[in-house]
Amino acid sequence: MTWLMITILIRTIVCAFPAAQAYKLVELTHSLSPSTLFWPGVPSFNRSLVVASVNQHGVWFEIGKFSVGEHGGTHIDVPRHFKQGAADLNDFPLDRTIAEGVMIDCSAEAAKNYNYAVTTNKLKEWEKKNGRIPDGAAVLVNFGYTAKFSNHQAFLNTKNVRDDKTFRFPFVTAQAALWLLNERKMKIIGVDVPSPDSPQDKSYPVHVALLLKNVMIMEMMNIPKSLPARGFRVHCAPIRIVDGTGVQTRIYAMMGDNIDAGSARLCMQSPVFFVASLVVASAVVDILTGGRIRG
Ligand SMILES: *[C@@H]1O[C@H](CO)[C@@H](O)[C@H](O)[C@H]1NC(C)=O
Numbered sequence: 001m002t003w004l005m006i007t008i009l010i011r012t013i014v015c016a017f018p019a020a021q022a023y024k025l026v027e028l029t030h031s032l033s034p035s036t037l038f039w040p041g042v043p044s045f046n047r048s049l050v051v052a053s054v055n056q057h058g059v060w061f062e063i064g065k066f067s068v069g070e071h072g073g074t075h076i077d078v079p080r081h082f083k084q085g086a087a088d089l090n091d092f093p094l095d096r097t098i099a100e101g102v103m104i105d106c107s108a109e110a111a112k113n114y115n116y117a118v119t120t121n122k123l124k125e126w127e128k129k130n131g132r133i134p135d136g137a138a139v140l141v142n143f144g145y146t147a148k149f150s151n152h153q154a155f156l157n158t159k160n161v162r163d164d165k166t167f168r169f170p171f172v173t174a175q176a177a178l179w180l181l182n183e184r185k186m187k188i189i190g191v192d193v194p195s196p197d198s199p200q201d202k203s204y205p206v207h208v209a210l211l212l213k214n215v216m217i218m219e220m221m222n223i224p225k226s227l228p229a230r231g232f233r234v235h236c237a238p239i240r241i242v243d244g245t246g247v248q249t250r251i252y253a254m255m256g257d258n259i260d261a262g263s264a265r266l267c268m269q270s271p272v273f274f275v276a277s278l279v280v281a282s283a284v285v286d287i288l289t290g291g292r293i294r295g
Contacts, residue, residue: 023254023255023257024255024256025252026226026253026254026255027222028221028223028234028251029074029250029251030073030149032068033045034046035150036073037072037149037152037156037194037220038071038072038073039071039194040163042070043069044068046068048066049062049063051063070245070246071219072220073248074219074222075249076236076251077211077216077219078211078244078245079092079214080244081211081245081246087214088241088244089238090244092214092216096188096215097188097216097238098235099137099188099233099234100230100234101137101138101140101230101232101233101253102130102137102140102229103140103223103227103228103229104118104122104139104142105142106141106142106143106144107143107144108144109122110143110145110170111144113170114168114170115168115170115198116171117171117172117198119175120173126229129229130230133180136185136186137187137188138189138234139184139190140190140218140227141191141192141196142223143191144192145170145192145193146223155169155194156168157169167200168200169194169195170193171191171196171198172189172191172196174206177189177196177205177206181213187215188216188217189206189210190223191221192220192221195219196210196219216236218236221251227253232255233254234252235251235253236250237249
């Protein structure tokens, strides 16, 4: 009896410990305000107060309201954006909002050429260095544009931020997007520029190919220089707007929590661990009882 109790106690303590390990959260979202960049023709963010006063009981009470175009600032796209009747924000599957992340650093290339385009070769080079892109990943393409976000002219490489024909920024080729879709079953693509498509290509090949396969697109992301090439998970939780085609969304990465409650449970059930605990428990009992129980 004592043996069993000590065994269970040891397993509980040891298995619970890694579950309590600290994890780290990384912000991947820019803040949203009236000065946030929106594409010309898409209404920008506007918030106003509805109530802001002390009520009859002396309690402060504040409510605002806001209106905003669905595509601007850090936001996500769902299939309805590029296909009539396709999945909207209400129908978009919840399991496609979380995925193991990889960060493809293209900031050196994009710094030299604002028309830089990610090719399949670039992705294969990344894999040579960092290992295979896991199936079903969130692939974040970092063009090094995060720091330019608040400077609309620099972000769009134009003097005229009202004329989208003049916009230039790096993008992802349709070939690379299709490779990620077909060969790596990519779940999410994210970019720190306004779009994974070239601003000059109104056939939107990347949007069309990906959204029709339920791949979520994240745009104008805030990708910090500290984000590693892999070893994190991307999370977001877009609100369930009926008929919505996209929405400003809090996106973040989580890392260091790979030993979660699920693996703690596996740890408890592991036969190797059971035997090891039994051995330790028997030693403890031996010491405590001076060998009387074993005898
Ligand atoms: C913002 O919303 C308020 C309240 O609805 C409205 O009066 C104002 O005209 C709006 N501003 C813009 C720039 O749309």
